[in-house]
Amino acid sequence: MKGMTFGQVRFTPSKLYTVANIFGVTHLAGATQNKNDGKLSRIQLENRAAISEAALDVFSTDGYRGATIDRIAERAGMSKTNLLYYFGSKEEVYATVIEQTVEEWLQPFKDIDPDGDPIEEIRKYISIKLKMSAQKPEASKLFANEIQRGAPLMGKFLRTRLKALVDEKAEVIRSWIDDGKLAPVDPYHLVFMIWATTQHYADFDTQVEAILGSAVRKPGFQEQVGQAVLSVVLNGIRPRDE
Amino acid sequence: MKGMTFGQVRFTPSKLYTVANIFGVTHLAGATQNKNDGKLSRIQLENRAAISEAALDVFSTDGYRGATIDRIAERAGMSKTNLLYYFGSKEEVYATVIEQTVEEWLQPFKDIDPDGDPIEEIRKYISIKLKMSAQKPEASKLFANEIQRGAPLMGKFLRTRLKALVDEKAEVIRSWIDDGKLAPVDPYHLVFMIWATTQHYADFDTQVEAILGSAVRKPGFQEQVGQAVLSVVLNGIRPRDE
DNA sequence: AAAAATCTTGACTGCTTGGTCAAATTCAAA
DNA sequence: TTTGAATTTGACCAAGCAGTCAAGATTTTT
Numbered sequence: 064m065k066g067m068t069f070g071q072v073r074f075t076p077s078k079l080y081t082v083a084n085i086f087g088v089t090h091l092a093g094a095t096q097n098k099n100d101g102k103l104s105r106i107q108l109e110n111r112a113a114i115s116e117a118a119l120d121v122f123s124t125d126g127y128r129g130a131t132i133d134r135i136a137e138r139a140g141m142s143k144t145n146l147l148y149y150f151g152s153k154e155e156v157y158a159t160v161i162e163q164t165v166e167e168w169l170q171p172f173k174d175i176d177p178d179g180d181p182i183e184e185i186r187k188y189i190s191i192k193l194k195m196s197a198q199k200p201e202a203s204k205l206f207a208n209e210i211q212r213g214a215p216l217m218g219k220f221l222r223t224r225l226k227a228l229v230d231e232k233a234e235v236i237r238s239w240i241d242d243g244k245l246a247p248v249d250p251y252h253l254v255f256m257i258w259a260t261t262q263h264y265a266d267f268d269t270q271v272e273a274i275l276g277s278a279v280r281k282p283g284f285q286e287q288v289g290q291a292v293l294s295v296v297l298n299g300i301r302p303r304d305e
Numbered sequence: 306m307k308g309m310t311f312g313q314v315r316f317t318p319s320k321l322y323t324v325a326n327i328f329g330v331t332h333l334a335g336a337t338q339n340k341n342d343g344k345l346s347r348i349q350l351e352n353r354a355a356i357s358e359a360a361l362d363v364f365s366t367d368g369y370r371g372a373t374i375d376r377i378a379e380r381a382g383m384s385k386t387n388l389l390y391y392f393g394s395k396e397e398v399y400a401t402v403i404e405q406t407v408e409e410w411l412q413p414f415k416d417i418d419p420d421g422d423p424i425e426e427i428r429k430y431i432s433i434k435l436k437m438s439a440q441k442p443e444a445s446k447l448f449a450n451e452i453q454r455g456a457p458l459m460g461k462f463l464r465t466r467l468k469a470l471v472d473e474k475a476e477v478i479r480s481w482i483d484d485g486k487l488a489p490v491d492p493y494h495l496v497f498m499i500w501a502t503t504q505h506y507a508d509f510d511t512q513v514e515a516i517l518g519s520a521v522r523k524p525g526f527q528e529q530v531g532q533a534v535l536s537v538v539l540n541g542i543r544p545r546d547e
Numbered sequence: 548a549a550a551a552a553t554c555t556t557g558a559c560t561g562c563t564t565g566g567t568c569a570a571a572t573t574c575a576a577a
Numbered sequence: 578t579t580t581g582a583a584t585t586t587g588a589c590c591a592a593g594c595a596g597t598c599a600a601g602a603t604t605t606t607t
Contacts, residue, residue, distance in 0.1 A: 106584070124455065128371035131564065145585050153565065182543060204453055207508070211446055213366065214511045221515035229516050246544045251517060252533035253542065259505030260498050266449070267501075269456045273463035274471050275493060291494035299541030300495065301424060302488045348554070348604080373594065387555050395595065
């Protein structure tokens with residue numbers, strides 16, 4: 064598609080292709096045929112990084128449709144034309160940013176250790192996830208937007224790699240339950256609950272702040288959230304008799 | 306239907322205005338100076354309803370920016386021009402749809418009964434919310450999108466009425482805890498958890514379906530979700546000794 | 548049935564925005 | 578320093594889209 068268009072139009076000896084792995088988008092990166100054998104120059108590195116960062120900001124708040132490459136370029140400190148020199152299209156910028164973020168975002172989930180203590184592993188996972196939501200809400204918002212659009216870009220990824228990963232972890236949880244170390248609960252829905260709850264603080268930060276007011280900016284807030292969420296997930300709201 | 310009322314109507318020379326009070330948007334409603342003293346004609350009623358329904362569909366999947374009034378009009382079975390005869394602008398359509406939905410969506414929350422059995426009240430609330438998410442995911446997606454954009458339209462509503470409502474219910478939950486009928490948990494975060502979890506099944510249905518596959522369309526699915534969510538929220542995942 | 552009011556639409560306008568092009572300007576290797 | 582490659586940008590184009598306008602069609606009122 065993109066590649067074809069370019070092949071057809073004249074191959075400017077000044078464009079270099081980078082293969083986007085997960086989402087199957089082949090996209091330009093800046094400079095081909097540079098004698099530097101595929102390696103990106105200092106300027107390319109800097110500019111691509113600047114664009115990615117700016118794009119994450121803009122896409123996460125404005126959504127794919129709402130974002131404009133003009134605004135991304137401005138935020139990255141360059142002209143739109145120059146941005147388009149590094150990324151062949153808006154969609155490529157978007158795909159790249161999602162790619163760069165998804166691995167990082169999923170890492171703590173992968174890190175759940177089948178041999179660890181179940182309660183401790185889940186506690187750790189929730190804590191990390193909450194921290195990530197607080198520190199980089201843009202990442203969460205970016206995904207949320209993509210999924211809510213029907214995941215036109217990530218659809219296949221969700222159905223293959225993500226599903227496989229969740230299946231794997233669900234099996235782990237199931238074995239924990241079998242060992243009597245967790246109360247019997249559908250592992251998939253438990254995962255969804257954890258995702259929903261932790262990401263809520265990123266995706267709906269506007270609402271959380273509207274309701275809790277300035278408290279969300281006080282130092283202990285994150286800990287308070289962690290404690291509350293963990294308390295419910297681990298112990299439930301039904302009083303335990305002691 | 307009391308409490309927050311919308312839809313007062315007043316007139317101007319050539320267009321009939323409808324005042325959308327909560328969101329402070331004054332918007333046109335169609336029809337020139339009809340003598341019919343504020344009452345909407347049969348055609349007005351039908352068309353406004355058709356537009357609202359179509360708009361909910363389109364806005365919820367495409368977001369505000371992504372939606373076009375052309376597509377809304379097409380879906381409502383009329384020309385864009387005609388749609389604009391009933392609603393003065395895209396934003397008015399949007400505001401109207403949000404208004405029409407928010408009350409309905411919030412009703413079960415309002416219905417939480419301070420004098421009821423705490424566990425039972427919360428169980429009921431979660432069940433209803435899950436059912437709503439399954440039956441009308443568009444409503445949830447519409448809000449999600451609005452909040453994630455930074456709530457340009459609903460911001461004030463969130464900070465005033467919604468906050469007041471949540472404050473009120475948080476007080477109820479606190480009193481339940483004081484009575485020893487619930488485990489001690491921050492009421493606000495409990496509410497957020499319930500919102501996040503239940504709405505997740507609407508907002509992220511694409512992801513849920515990608516991971517669970519065809520199971521989501523099987524008859525018992527909704528009950529399964531309800532059971533899993535309730536089990537965690539009520540009892541937690543830490544095994545209870547019997 | 549005629550008039551008045553209401554409803555509907557095609558044609559058009561102006562603006563935004565993704566993307567192209569060719570002409571610079573800067574950078575880096577020799 | 579020279580020279581070719583890499584980088585940058587202003588001018589431009591076409592598509593998409595919100596919103597206007599005036600004229601025609603339909604419904605309601607008298």
